[in-house]
Amino acid sequence: MKSEEFEAVTQDLKSRKIPAAVKCAVSAMLDKKAEKVVVLKLKGLNDITDYMVICHGNSARQNSAAAGEVQRKLRKGFKLKPFSVEGERQSEWILIDYIDFIVHIFLPESRAKYSLEKLWMDAKRYDFFID
Numbered sequence: 001m002k003s004e005e006f007e008a009v010t011q012d013l014k015s016r017k018i019p020a021a022v023k024c025a026v027s028a029m030l031d032k033k034a035e036k037v038v039v040l041k042l043k044g045l046n047d048i049t050d051y052m053v054i055c056h057g058n059s060a061r062q063n064s065a066a067a068g069e070v071q072r073k074l075r076k077g078f079k080l081k082p083f084s085v086e087g088e089r090q091s092e093w094i095l096i097d098y099i100d101f102i103v104h105i106f107l108p109e110s111r112a113k114y115s116l117e118k119l120w121m122d123a124k125r126y127d128f129f130i131d
Contacts, residue, residue: 006030009128016126021078022051022101026128028073029055032066034105038117041124051101052120056111060091063105067094070103 013026018039029037034055043050057063067088074080086095093110096103104116117125 013128018051018126019100021074021080021098022053024073024077025053025070025101025103028069029053029066029105030128032057032062032069034062034066035108035129037128039126039128040117040120041126042120045120045122049097049100049102052104052116052123053101054104054106054111054116056106056108058108060107063091063094063107064088066105067091067096067103070096070105074098 009030010027013023013030016023016039018041022039026037026039034057037053037055040052040054041050042048042052055066057066067085071082071085074082080098083097083099084095085097087093091105092107093114094103094105096105106114
């Protein structure tokens with residue numbers, strides 16, 4: 001992602017009306033070059049969580065780095081620790097549960113297979129990526 005495009009996405013993120021901790025998770029993903037970051041607002045649609053943050057990396061190593069950065073930034077900036085973390089060993093689909101929001105970091109094939117964005121089509125969607 002070019003620096004001008006990165007700045008535009010970062011400014012868009014700042015202007016959105018989503019919780020600061022969710023913005024922090026998105027920012028951490030973007031810092032690690034995660035692709036097609038999407039926030040789904042599920043508040044009022046289910047009892048599981050209020051938001052889902054979804055992205056993918058191009059390798060297990062990149063996914064692991066993005067997951068680590070999300071956890072580091074949320075711990076440092078918001079004193080948040082995840083309720084649970086799943087999938088770190090294989091890093092095909094890492095799920096980090098913060099109760100109010102859930103972070104999903106996929107490999108591209110896994111993201112396409114599970115297609116969470118289609119599952120929650122009724123949710124308000126915020127996209128943070130460049131085509």
